[in-house]
Amino acid sequence: MPKVSVTPQLTYARINKNKEGICLEVYLDHSATTPVDPEVVEAMAPYWSLHFGNPSSPHRLGVEAESVLTQCRRFIAQTMQVNPNEIVFTSGGTESNNLAILGYARAQYKPGRIITTSIEHPSVLNPISYLRANLGWQATKLPVNSHGKIDPADLAGAISPDTSLVSIMLVNNEIGSIQDLAAISEIIAAANRKRRQKIVFHVDACQAFGTVPIDLAGLQIDLLSISSHKIFGPKGIGLLYVKTGIHLQPLLFGGGQEGGLRSGTENLPAIVGLAKAVQLAMTGFPHRAPALAELRSRLVTRLMQIPGTFCNSPPDGAPHIVSIRYEGVKAEVLVHFLEQKGVYLSMGAACSSRKNKASHVLQAIGLSPDQASSTVRIGLSPKLSPEQIDYACDIIEASVREVRDIYG
Ligand SMILES: Cc1ncc(COP(=O)(O)O)c(C=O)c1O
Structure with a gap:
């Protein structure tokens, strides 16, 4: 890596804690894209x-x-x-x-x-x-x-x-x-x-x-x-x-x-x-996978407690991608409810999310178009804290309930 000297103090543009330490925004779409690391900038x-x-x-x-x-x-x-x-x-x-x-x-x-x-x-x-x-x-x-x-x-x-x-x-x-x-x-x-x-x-x-x-x-x-x-x-x-x-x-x-x-x-x-x-990915590599596995397990355990939840991702899958299905909930509606509350995730691949077509991946693993349309994808990052995961789970749980109450 070439050595560089310019050091502007850069932080993430998205602030996810207010003064009281309460999360305001949690980005859970790291499979779509990631924020550029300040060291990279x-x-x-x-x-x-x-x-x-x-x-x-x-x-x-x-x-x-x-x-x-x-x-x-x-x-x-x-x-x-x-x-x-x-x-x-x-x-x-x-x-x-x-x-x-x-x-x-x-x-x-x-x-x-x-x-x-x-x-x-x-x-x-x-x-x-x-x-x-x-x-x-x-x-x-x-x-x-x-x-x-x-x-x-x-x-x-x-x-x-x-x-x-x-x-x-x-x-x-x-x-x-x-x-x-x-x-x-x-x-x-x-x-x-x-x-x-x-x-x-x-x-x-x-x-x-x-x-x-x-x-x-x-x-x-x-x-x-x-x-x-x-x-x-x-x-x-x-x-x-x-x-x-x-x-x-x-x-x-x-x-x-x-x-x-x-x-x-x-x-x-x-x-x-x-x-x-x-360089950052490789130097952090030995810690990334176990950190992600812990976050994933915390997330999945919590989310599976919501009635009518199914995990589409295999247990031996990559630790940063979780595909979750909520019976009777349109994923598109849920994504927008969550967005209002500062939790960002997607229906599936970012490039097909807006095309309104049932995902070819979810259909290939045996889901019906209806089941595919109830699926959201969560993309984790090792930079997320357990508190942010818990906060996002609270919001997801409340939003699933709300969507079911309104549209169910
Ligand atoms: C598996 C896979 N391949 C290829 C791509 C395309 O990469 P890029 O967005 O850099 O064109 C993506 C992006 O979502 C991906 O997830």
Whole structure:
């Protein structure tokens, strides 16, 4: 990480305690996005107007910017135990997923088959739909069980001679299910030992990075997507890990930045912010998961005491995502009741919440459209206190009762 000197005293914009120590606002939508950590804001500060050079410029300002870019890339690569030239900075998880899937498909001389799951993020499912509809690709969507997990045997059974890409998320963004990457990667590796054309394995780790361990060195992962704003970094920046030897075609053509894979002047302040967010996530990693697990257990125990409550998330899911269903309560109504009282959570994925369509993830785990529409998603952060969780639970309990009284 480059050293920075500017230190404006920055705090979170959202105040969640008043003078008496009473919570006024509790943000429980960390799977949608996280506030930028003050240390990240501080690290980014000098790169807006002071060290603003273009890393491609030949003069001193450009050379300095290039050096910062190189340091960030090296630092992130070291943290992920990969080579710096395997990191491609993108505008976020959506672009990383698109680059992985479309970039891989475009690099093939003929269309093949992509295997994915029924619960992927739209930034994986939609590029695959595009390839199917327009470029002759075939796709297999693996089903999941009621815990949102695929059966690795289904993957083994789905691999056919024309399979060339497998794209499976590590942590689901709506229910927090964690796929068994070790088993999945072993199946792909075993298939690869018997064939000439390698099956490439892409993992969408946007909801996993920083909370659920990812063994890039030990598993046979070829492509991996990460988004900065899920880990207290700025929005509009992310990365795609591209293993050496995996050939992608760029989606953007221009000046040839990022090894030719992502043209466009690098967003240096955001890249510095991402590097700092990665540093904070990784140094805090050993404490994050147990802290989150405690908060989650406190939350779920309390919420399950409300009559007619069901937890859609698996007990062995990621510790920061809880999907909860209240019988007879329209989630949309509940979300707005809660918002009035300063508790922020969402119906499901932020990108589909406003589309009024039953979630494909909740339907895939066996919920009816009606049950799906009674579901809210809570996204936890290790920065939340037990008191904030208790306060939010009180508000949720009262609001569920109110909604049932009015609309029940
Ligand atoms: C699993 C998953 N993949 C990809 C994305 C897209 O990331 P971004 O918002 O950085 O484009 C998200 C964001 O919600 C996500 O949860």
